[in-house]
Amino acid sequence: MTDLFRAYWPVVLGYVRRRTGDPALAEELAQEAFARATAAFLGWRGESPLAWLLAIARNVLADHHRKGRPLVPLEEVLEPAEAFPHTRIEVRDLLARLPATDRRLLELVYLDGFSHAEVAAMAGRTPAAIRTAVWRAREALRTLAQEEHGHDRRTP
Numbered sequence: 001m002t003d004l005f006r007a008y009w010p011v012v013l014g015y016v017r018r019r020t021g022d023p024a025l026a027e028e029l030a031q032e033a034f035a036r037a038t039a040a041f042l043g044w045r046g047e048s049p050l051a052w053l054l055a056i057a058r059n060v061l062a063d064h065h066r067k068g069r070p071l072v073p074l075e076e077v078l079e080p081a082e083a084f085p086h087t088r089i090e091v092r093d094l095l096a097r098l099p100a101t102d103r104r105l106l107e108l109v110y111l112d113g114f115s116h117a118e119v120a121a122m123a124g125r126t127p128a129a130i131r132t133a134v135w136r137a138r139e140a141l142r143t144l145a146q147e148e149h150g151h152d153r154r155t156p
Contacts, residue, residue, distance in 0.1 A: 004049050005034055011050060012057050019061055029064055033057040051121030054114075058122045094144045102137035109134055 012033055017026035033056045040056070095103050108114045108122070116134065120127040 004037070004053065008050055008053050009034070012053050015054060016057055016061065020064075029060050030057065033060045036060065048117050048121070051117050054118050055121040055124070091141075091145075094141055094148065097144055098137065098140055101133075102140050105130070105134050105137045106141065 009030070013026060013030040016029045016033070017023055020026045020029065033053065036059075037053055037056050095106060098106070105119065108119045109116065114122070116130045117127045119134075120130040123130065125133075
């Protein structure tokens with residue numbers, strides 16, 4: 001367990017910090033996640049340790065949220081499209097127009113850098129289901145971008 005702590009503390013802490021927006025609270029919740037992981041260590045089935053720890057951290061966050069303590073709203077994670085004046089397609093504006101689930105999947109994978117397995121662990125779904133959902137979310141984003149610029153998908 002000590003090796004897992006040393007290897008994955010920064011990632012778990014970073015995940016919790018992004019969701020709470022409060023460094024002190026994030027440290028407390030990350031410690032709680034590792035305490036729960038230590039208590040459940042014998043039940044660990046040997047899957048990806050990071051995915052397992054992130055699933056525990058997600059549950060700690062959910063428990064914290066149920067107690068009435070708000071998490072940082074997802075929209076605060078993204079910078080407004082105006083912050084990127086030189087980009088041809090305002091990706092962040094397009095992301096804001098996606099359904100919340102699609103937007104969150106794309107943020108986790110492409111902005112936060114989580115793997116499909118890690119997202120699956122956080123969402124309680126299979127990696128294959130997450131790959132499919134991410135593909136569909138990318139297609140929805142692509143469709144929005146094409147509508148924005150009046151291009152047909154078959155147009156080179």
